[in-house]
Amino acid sequence: MLDIQLLRSNIQVVVDALASRGMRFDPAPFQTLEAKRKDLQTRTQDLQARRNALSKQVGQLKSRGEDASAVLAEVGGIGDELKANEQTLAALLEELNALLAGLPNLPHKTVPVGRDESGNVEVLRWGTPRSFAFEVRDHVDLGAGLGGLDFETAAKLSGSRFALMRGGVARLHRALAQFMLDVHTREHGYTEIYVPYMVNEASMFGTGQLPKFEEDLFAVHRGDEGRFFLIPTSEVPVTNVVRGELLAADALPMKFVGHTPCFRSEAGSYGRDTRGMIRQHQFDKVELVRIEHPDNSWSALEELVGHAEKILQKLELPYRKIVLCTGDMGFAAAKTYDLEVWLPAQNTYREISSCSNCGDFQARRMQARVRASGQGKNEFVHTLNGSGLAVGRTLVAVLENYQQADGSVRVPEALVPWMGGVEVIEPVA
RNA sequence: GGAGGCGUGGCAGAGUGGUUGAAUGCACCGGUCUUGAAAACCGGCAGGGGUUUGCGCCCCUCGUGAGUUCGAAUCUCACCGCCUCCGCCA
Known part of the structure; x- marks a missing residue:
């Protein structure tokens, strides 16, 4: 939510800033x-x-x-x-x-201006995509060969855009999530947090999913006693932890890492990424959330992106880092970095993490403030979130990047301890 | 699911119709004292909003929402949340 005082005192600033996002206000x-x-x-x-x-x-x-x-x-x-x-x-x-x-956040001054994703700016490329001496398979074929990915059965159980994993692949999926949680808690100083997967309307409003984006959500009805929403990302419950709070200055920063499933209806994306587990109704994500003092949020964003990058680096997955331009940012974000991982079968980089500083936009919706230390006024906190990483897509990246000619998949070295020592996932006979 | 109890400022905790936005304590901020700190003492200290160049003046808020009343933290109703006991239960 924007500051109504800004609209009263200098509405042209708002009109211009929103115009840069492609919105006529x-x-x-x-x-x-x-x-x-x-x-x-x-x-x-x-x-x-x-x-x-x-x-x-x-x-x-x-x-x-x-x-x-x-x-x-x-x-x-x-x-x-x-x-x-x-x-x-x-x-x-x-x-x-x-x-x-209904108004989206204003872009930070360092955000490149652009009308759509073509205006995004690459800031870094890490790692070199591997060259294969055989024809690469995509994760769907690899997963089938390993007896570990079964979309047909998932469709029987639930419908399209659901996945079922078995054996080594299911274990790999679990190991990835555990690995990420452990790295972020042990090496990056985040506090592990477990949260509800269903939240109320106020929480969805707080982080900006409601009222505008209800069609992206799954609702769970409870007779006529109201409804819950399945979280589309753990950002929602984790950020709303501070909703309605007036925090002491020394309570900040708060750094949380949570692992949850995420549920998205994917309305309006019927033709896109229908093959495989790139775009699912349900997927797991390890999420980093930070509640920061306004003075520190911009350096915190850089740090947070670095923490997400660290996972890709440890897994030795080639990626690139881009800054989203004004026209491609999400509703609540003031600035967003996306990390895109190399997928050999698609011969391209695909989004695997999105890290944003939302400034005071969500805090104002949530009424989350920090007490002034001296004489000053109490201020809205700044909220940040970033995937560290999307687990399903990381699984896809590992399968495709670590595949071998015989259809087996090597386990990234850093992950072996989380796989109980298993170094290779072998195809089923 | 049944029975009972409770939601007041950052925290604890008074307050049961009238100058009460709210005693007191703790925390916090400023000051005196001190070489410095602690203690002690003095003073300040809820949040949001409107209006004003400013001093200030005014409005709203005691879980949320309706209601009764000239007037509600206080009375009524509904809802939400928490606690205790019983039942059930991963």
């Missing part, structure tokens, strides 16, 4: 609402002040045993008008709020 409706609000709020508050003063008089008169009927008659007349004003004002504020809640 017409300031007129906001300004009309805002003018009405100002007028109505002033009048309402005047009425409230009068009522309060007169009611106070009644109390004084009665405590002295005097007659209060004249004052009572006067204050009685205020009631109806006041109530009407209060209701109109509440509706108006709600409308303003809804308008505000």
Whole structure:
């Protein structure tokens, strides 16, 4: 959520910044609402002040045993008008709020301007894609050969865009997640956190999935007692840990790492990545979340991306790092780095991590603040999140990059201890 | 699922219709004292919003939302959450 003060004082800044994201924002409706609000709020508050003063008089008169009927008659007349004003004002504020809640975050000044993904800027390439002396297989074929990836059975159980893993591949999947958790907790100082996979509406609003992106979510209904939403990323529950909190300055930074499944309806992406487990309704992700003091969030973003990169480096998977341009960023982000891993079968780099600083955008929605240390004002915290990494896609990358001519797959050296010493996953006969 | 209890400021905890946004303690901030620190003492200290060049003035908020009333932390209803006991249960 943007700061309404900014829209009041300098709406052109907002219009321009949103334009760089490819969004046409017409300031007129906001300004009309805002003018009405100002007028109505002033009048309402005047009425409230009068009522309060007169009611106070009644109390004084009665405590002295005097007659209060004249004052009572006067204050009685205020009631109806006041109530009407209060209701109109509440509706108006709600409308303003809804308008505000629908606006995406403003890009940080260091974000390259661009209209779509073609405007993204590569900042780093790490590792050299391996050359193969045989024809590479994609993870679907490899997984089938290993008896470890079974999309047909998953489809029987649930439908398309679900995966079922067995044996060595299932173990590899588990090992990857454990490995990531261990690296981030032991080497990068994150606190492991376990969170609910279903959250309420307020949490989805807090991180920005609602109200605009409901179609991307799975909802779980509980009769007429309301509904939960399956988390599309652990960013949602983990970040919302601080919702509604006023934190002590020394409570920051908070660094969490969580491993959860993620559920996405993938509405509107019917034709894309239909083969294999690149784009699933359910996938696992190890997520890094940081709650930072506003002064530190930008250096924290660089650090966080580095932590995600470290996993790829340890697994010796070639990747590149790009900065998303203004037109390609997510709703809540002020700046985003994507990490893309090399997939030999696709002969290209594919997204495996997305790391963002959301600035105070989510914090304002969540009302998550940090107490000022000295005289200053309490401030909204800054929230950051990044995949460290998407486990399913990491599995795909390992299978494809470490495949051998006979269809077996070597286990990356760094991962062997998490595989109980297994160094190669062999095809089934 | 049944029975009972409880939600007040950063924390603990008073307050059961009237100048109470709220005692007290702790924490925190500033100061006195001290070589420095601690202790002691003095002072400050909820959040959000409106308006104002500023001083300030005003409004809202005691889990959330409705209601009763001239007036609600206090009374009524609904909802949410937490605790205790019983039942069930991975």
